[in-house]
Amino acid sequence: MTPLDLLLLAALICIWLLLLINVVLIVGGYRYYVQSERYTPKPPEEYPMVSVMVPAHNEGVVIVRTVLSLLDFDYPPERYEIIVINDNSSDNSAELLEDIQRTHPERNLTVINTGQQNGGKGKSNALNIGFAQCSGEYVVIYDADNTPEPAALRLLVSEICADDSLGAVIGKFRTRNKEQNLLTRFINIETLAFQWMAQAGRWKLMGLCTIPGTNFIIRRKILEEMGGWDIHAIAEDTEISFRIYRMGYKIKFLPQAVTWEQEPQTLKVWFRQRTRWVKGNIYVLIKNLPLLFDPKAKKVRFDILYFLSIYFLLLTSLVVSDGVLLLNMLGMVHTTLAGFSNMLWLLAIVLFILGTYVTITTEKGEMSFSNLLVIAVMYFTYSKLWMAVAVYGLLQYVKDKILRRETKWYKTERFA
Amino acid sequence: MNGLVKRLGSAFLCLCLGFGLLVLPGSAGEAQDGQRPVSLLVCDEQDGRYRLEALLRACGLPVVSVSRDEYSPGLLPGYEGVITTDNRPYRDALEAGVPVFCVGQRSGPVQGASLATLERGALTLRLDGHSQQLFARDPVELLAQAPGEAVGSLTLTSGEQFPFAAVMGEVGYAPFYRGDDLSALALAAAVRRWMGGQDEGQMYVLIDEIYPFTDLAMLCLSAERLHENGIPFILRIMPVYDNLDYPAFLRYAQVLRYAQSLGGTVVLHDPIVLYTDNDEPIDTRKERVRAALEGRFSLQRQPVIRQTGGEPIETKLARTKKALEDLGILRMDMALPPLELTCGQLGAIESDTRNFGTFAVDTMVTFAPFESEEELDEAIGILNGRWLSLSRYGGERFEEELRYDEIPVDEQFEYRKKEELSFTAFFAGANKLLILIVLISAGVFVLMLTFGRRIYRNKFYKE
Numbered sequence: 064m065t066p067l068d069l070l071l072l073a074a075l076i077c078i079w080l081l082l083l084i085n086v087v088l089i090v091g092g093y094r095y096y097v098q099s100e101r102y103t104p105k106p107p108e109e110y111p112m113v114s115v116m117v118p119a120h121n122e123g124v125v126i127v128r129t130v131l132s133l134l135d136f137d138y139p140p141e142r143y144e145i146i147v148i149n150d151n152s153s154d155n156s157a158e159l160l161e162d163i164q165r166t167h168p169e170r171n172l173t174v175i176n177t178g179q180q181n182g183g184k185g186k187s188n189a190l191n192i193g194f195a196q197c198s199g200e201y202v203v204i205y206d207a208d209n210t211p212e213p214a215a216l217r218l219l220v221s222e223i224c225a226d227d228s229l230g231a232v233i234g235k236f237r238t239r240n241k242e243q244n245l246l247t248r249f250i251n252i253e254t255l256a257f258q259w260m261a262q263a264g265r266w267k268l269m270g271l272c273t274i275p276g277t278n279f280i281i282r283r284k285i286l287e288e289m290g291g292w293d294i295h296a297i298a299e300d301t302e303i304s305f306r307i308y309r310m311g312y313k314i315k316f317l318p319q320a321v322t323w324e325q326e327p328q329t330l331k332v333w334f335r336q337r338t339r340w341v342k343g344n345i346y347v348l349i350k351n352l353p354l355l356f357d358p359k360a361k362k363v364r365f366d367i368l369y370f371l372s373i374y375f376l377l378l379t380s381l382v383v384s385d386g387v388l389l390l391n392m393l394g395m396v397h398t399t400l401a402g403f404s405n406m407l408w409l410l411a412i413v414l415f416i417l418g419t420y421v422t423i424t425t426e427k428g429e430m431s432f433s434n435l436l437v438i439a440v441m442y443f444t445y446s447k448l449w450m451a452v453a454v455y456g457l458l459q460y461v462k463d464k465i466l467r468r469e470t471k472w473y474k475t476e477r478f479a
Numbered sequence: 480m481n482g483l484v485k486r487l488g489s490a491f492l493c494l495c496l497g498f499g500l501l502v503l504p505g506s507a508g509e510a511q512d513g514q515r516p517v518s519l520l521v522c523d524e525q526d527g528r529y530r531l532e533a534l535l536r537a538c539g540l541p542v543v544s545v546s547r548d549e550y551s552p553g554l555l556p557g558y559e560g561v562i563t564t565d566n567r568p569y570r571d572a573l574e575a576g577v578p579v580f581c582v583g584q585r586s587g588p589v590q591g592a593s594l595a596t597l598e599r600g601a602l603t604l605r606l607d608g609h610s611q612q613l614f615a616r617d618p619v620e621l622l623a624q625a626p627g628e629a630v631g632s633l634t635l636t637s638g639e640q641f642p643f644a645a646v647m648g649e650v651g652y653a654p655f656y657r658g659d660d661l662s663a664l665a666l667a668a669a670v671r672r673w674m675g676g677q678d679e680g681q682m683y684v685l686i687d688e689i690y691p692f693t694d695l696a697m698l699c700l701s702a703e704r705l706h707e708n709g710i711p712f713i714l715r716i717m718p719v720y721d722n723l724d725y726p727a728f729l730r731y732a733q734v735l736r737y738a739q740s741l742g743g744t745v746v747l748h749d750p751i752v753l754y755t756d757n758d759e760p761i762d763t764r765k766e767r768v769r770a771a772l773e774g775r776f777s778l779q780r781q782p783v784i785r786q787t788g789g790e791p792i793e794t795k796l797a798r799t800k801k802a803l804e805d806l807g808i809l810r811m812d813m814a815l816p817p818l819e820l821t822c823g824q825l826g827a828i829e830s831d832t833r834n835f836g837t838f839a840v841d842t843m844v845t846f847a848p849f850e851s852e853e854e855l856d857e858a859i860g861i862l863n864g865r866w867l868s869l870s871r872y873g874g875e876r877f878e879e880e881l882r883y884d885e886i887p888v889d890e891q892f893e894y895r896k897k898e899e900l901s902f903t904a905f906f907a908g909a910n911k912l913l914i915l916i917v918l919i920s921a922g923v924f925v926l927m928l929t930f931g932r933r934i935y936r937n938k939f940y941k942e
Binding site for chain 1: 899900901902903905906907909910913914916917918920921923924925927928931932934935938939
C-alpha cells in the first residue's frame with residue numbers, strides 16, 4: 064500500500080460519491096419538472112414596482128435586441144423601470160440606447176453611461192451603480208445578451224410576491240444559438256443539465272438554488288441590507304446566493320420564467336468565460352468556507368460542500384485518476400490498488416449519458432437520438448475540456464493571489 | 480611430492496598465497512577445494528589453458544592459472560608444484576626446488592632431455608594398451624632421450640620410437656601435447672606419474688548441459704535405453720535459480736528422479752560465466768543480452784564461480800541445491816570433474832584388446848542431450864561396440880536401488896504470480912455494490928425516459 068495507492072483510492076471514492084449524488088439530484092430535478100408542469104404562479108393582487116437592470120459593456124451587437132425584449136414584457140409598463148448601465152463602453156452602445164429612448168419616450172427606460180472614473184470595474188460595480196438609482200421594490204437582473212420571453216418578468220414577480228421566505232427567484236435560461244456549432248450544442252446540453260440537475264434537483268431535495276447571474280428577481284431590502292454587490296467577486300451570482308442564504312432566505316427555481324441567451328461560439332471565448340467562472344467560484348468558496356463549520360449555516364453547508372467537491376475534490380480526483388492511469392500505461396508509476404472492473408466503468412459512462420439525456424428531455428426538440436450521441440461525444444471531449452479550464456482557473460487564481468493582482472472581469476465576447 | 484609441504488610453513492608465504500588468491504582470477508574457490516595441495520599453471524589462453532586446467536583437475540590436481548605475463552618467480556614458493564608451457568618458470572622452479580612439469584614445444588629445453596624434430600608425417604601414440612594414429616602437419620619436437628621413467632610412446636612410420644613423456648624425479652616433460660586426442664590422456668598419465676599416483680581411472684558416460692526445457696520425453700527414453708544396455712550414466716544439469724516451485728521444474732525433477740532410478744547420477748554443472756573478447760566477465764543480464772546480440776561472447780572458457788551481480792551466486796546455488804534435495808534428487812558433487820572425451824575422440828583411440836579398458840585418470844564420454852531416437856541408438860551402439868568398462872559416478876552412494884515414485888504435479892498452477900493488490904476485498908465488494916446501484920439508477924433513468932416520453936409528446940407535439 065503506497066501513498067500513491069491511497070491518493071488514488073481517495074480520488075475514486077470522491078468520483079463515485081459525486082456521481083451518485085448527481086444521480087439523486089437528477090431524479091429530484093425530474094420530479095420537480097413533472098410537478099412544475101402543473102404549476103403556474105398566481106399573479107399578485109397589485110403588481111409591485113420592479114427595477115430591471117442590465118449591465119452592459121461594449122454590448123452594441125446585442126443590446127438593442129435585449130432592451131426591445133425587455134420593453135415587450137407583459138407586465139404593466141408603468142410598474143417597471145428598465146435601467147441599462149452602459150459601463151464605460153467604447154462601441155456605439157450609447158448611441159443605440161439613446162435611439163431606443165427616443166423611439167420609446169413613453170417608457171421608463173434609463174440609460175446610465177459610466178466613464179473611466181466610475182465605470183469599467185466589472186459587473187458588480189455596474190450593478191451597484193444601477194442599484195443606487197433604481198426605485199423598485201424588487202430588482203430583476205438580465206445580462207446584455209438576453210432575450211427574455213414576455214411572461215418572464217410577470218412570473219418571477221408573481222412567485223416572489225407569493226412567498227415571503229423567498230429572497231430571490233431565478234428563471235431558466237436557454238441557449239439562443241445552440242444550432243451554431245458543436246460547441247454551442249454542448250453548451251446547450253450543459254446548461255439544461257445543470258439547471259434540471261443542480262438547480263431543480265437541489266431545490267426539490269434541499270430547498271437550495273444558486274443565482275445564475277441573469278433572469279432572476281431579488282428583494283430590494285435584501286440588497287440594501289447586504290450593501291449591494293461585492294465588487295471583488297467576479298462570480299457575483301454565486302457570491303450573492305451565499306449571502307442570501309446566510310440572511311435566512313431561500314432562492315427558488317422557476318423554470319416557467321425563460322430567457323434566451325447567447326453562448327460562446329468559439330473555444331477561445333468559452334475558455335475565457337469559464338476560467339472567469341472558475342476563479343469567481345473559488346473566491347466565493349474560500350470566502351464562505353467558514354460556514355462549513357458553522358451549525359447555523361444548516362443546509363448551506365451542503366451547497367458549500369457541493370461546490371467544493373465540484374471545483375476541488377472532483378477536479379483533483381479526476382486529474383489524479385487520469386494522471387495515474389496515463390503514467391501507469393507509460394510505465395512511469397506503479398500502483399497496486401485493486402480497482403474496479405471495466406464493466407463498472409462502462410456502466411458509469413452509460414449512466415452519465417442516460418442521466419444527462421433525462422435532464423434535456425424536459426425541453427422541446429431535445430429528446431432526439433442525435434442528442435444522445437452528442438452527450439456521448441461530450442463525455443470524452445467537453446468534460447475533459449472542463450477539467451483543463453478548472454485546472455487553469457485554479458492556477459490563475461493562485462497566481463493572482465501570490466502576485467497580488469487585481470482580478471479582472473473578463474467580458475464575454477458577443478457574436479452578431 | 481615429498482618435501483613440498485615444508486614450504487607452506489611460514490606466515491610470509493601464507494600472506495603471499497593469500498594475496499595471490501585475491502588478485503588471481505578464479506583462485507578463491509579452487510584453493511579451498513577439499514584442502515588439496517594447489518599447483519601453479521603457467522600457460523597462455525592461446526596455448527589451451529582451460530583445456531589443460533581441466534586435464535589437471537581430472538588428475539586430481541587443482542591449479543591456479545597465470546599467463547606468462549602474469550607470472551613472476553616470487554609466486555613459486557606458494558605452490559606445491561608448477562606446470563608450465565614456458566621455459567622460464569621451469570628454470571625458476573629448478574632454482575627454487577619446486578617440482579615442475581613442462582608441457583609442449585616451448586617448455587623446453589629440460590635438463591638431461593634431448594629432442595628430435597619431426598618435420599611432417601604420421602606417428603602413432605601408444606599408451607597402456609591404447610593407441611592413436613596422429614599426423615603432424617608442422618614440425619614437432621619429440622622427446623629423443625630423457626633419464627627417468629618414460630610414459631607412453633610415439634612411433635614414426637619409419638619405426639623409430641620416442642617416449643611421449645618422461646618423469647625425472649620432481650621434473651616431468653611432455654613436449655608433444657595436442658590436447659584433444661590420446662596425447663591428452665598420455666599427458667594425464669604422465670602427470671599422475673609425476674604426482675606419484677599409479678591408480679587406474681574410472682570411465683563414465685555423461686549427458687551434459689541438461690535444462691528444465693530439455694526434451695524430457697527424450698531424456699526418459701535415453702535413461703531407459705541406457706539402463707537396458709547396462710550403461711550407467713551421469714546427467715549434468717545446468718543450475719537454474721528461479722521458479723523452482725513451478726510445475727515445469729517439478730516435472731523436470733520427476734524425470735531426473737526417474738533417470739536416477741535407472742542408473743543415472745545427477746551432478747550440477749558449475750555456473751557458466753560468459754566472457755567478452757577482452758577477457759572481461761559479462762555479469763549482468765543486460766550485458767549478456769547485448770554481448771549475445773553482438774556475437775562477442777565465448778562459452779569456451781572454464782566456468783568460474785563468481786558473483787554475477789545482485790544476489791551472490793553462492794546463495795543462488797544453495798537455493799538450487801536445496802530445491803533438488805527437497806525433490807528427492809541425490810545430487811553428487813563433481814569438484815574435480817573427470818576428463819571429457821567426445822564420442823569422436825573415443826572412436827579415434829584403438830585398444831589392443833577387445834575390452835577397451837580405462838585410462839590413468841577418470842574420463843567421461845560426453846554427449847549432448849539426445850535429440851532423436853536414432854542419435855541415441857547410434858551412441859549406444861558406439862558405447863557397446865567399444866566394450867567400455869563403465870562405472871556409475873558416485874556408485875558407493877547408490878548401494879540401495881533407488882525407487883521412483885511419481886508425485887502429481889499441479890497442472891493448474893499459475894506461472895505468472897498474481898501481484899498482491901491493495902484493498903482487494905474492499906474493491907470486490909464495492910464493485911458489486913456499485914454495479915447494482917448503477918444498474919438500478921440506469922433502470923430508473925430508463926423508466927423516467929419511458930414515462931417522460933409521454934409527457935414530452937403531450938407537452939410539445941399534441942395536435
